Amino acid sequence: MSVGSYFKPSAAGGMLSIQSSAVDLKALEEFAKVVPKAAAAAQRRAINKTLGWLRTHIARAVSRQERIAVAAVRQRLRSYPVTGGSTSGKLWFGLNAIESSRIGRARQTGRGVSVAGRRYQGAFLKKVYGNKPDIWIRTASKHFNADDYPDSTVSGGGGVSSGWVAENGNRFPLVKAKVSLEQARPHFHTWIKRADARLLEILRQEFNFELQKHLKRIAHV
Incomplete structure (x- = not known):
């Protein structure tokens, strides 16, 4: 069962995994029964947009805290967006000294x-x-x-x-x-909580977008 987004720390950094919670997945499955491709597309876009949002905010936060150029922090953030049938996107943040x-x-x-x-x-x-x-x-x-x-x-x-x-x-x-970027490590918990809330917000937007498209299509039939 999905427990939502989470992070896995390591000596050199941390991998943040962005995915839907069990409750969100249930709603997604119900929507998918009606329009499966639309539901999958909505989830994929929501996760990928959340990855972009997370990457931007982590870069800004670390830049302010450590007085480092945002561009330099972004080089330490590597996104792995959702592709194909995957339901989880990832963001790697390297914490080795810069x-x-x-x-x-x-x-x-x-x-x-x-x-x-x-x-x-x-x-x-x-x-x-x-x-x-x-x-x-x-x-x-x-x-x-x-x-x-x-x-x-x-x-x-x-x-x-x-x-x-x-x-x-x-x-x-x-x-x-x-x-050193070690001072950024304690913020992982905060970022992943914010990512979960942001993902839910974007999921609702994307579901609504797909639903409206579906209803318009039905209306023209």
């Missing part, structure tokens, strides 16, 4: 780098790996604070791992500045 260079427009200053209201004293903006510049700091710098560089493991070994770089020469090792 590179600080992606949360807004980074600016190099004489004292470090500033971005989205954050200041990384002693850091510099430069391409080290990849095609885009990131915010880095030497771990030997007196300004280095591990709290400003989450998910980065400082090591004396060589290579690249989780945002740190260690190479020969007095420029290294370096650590990449990131912003």
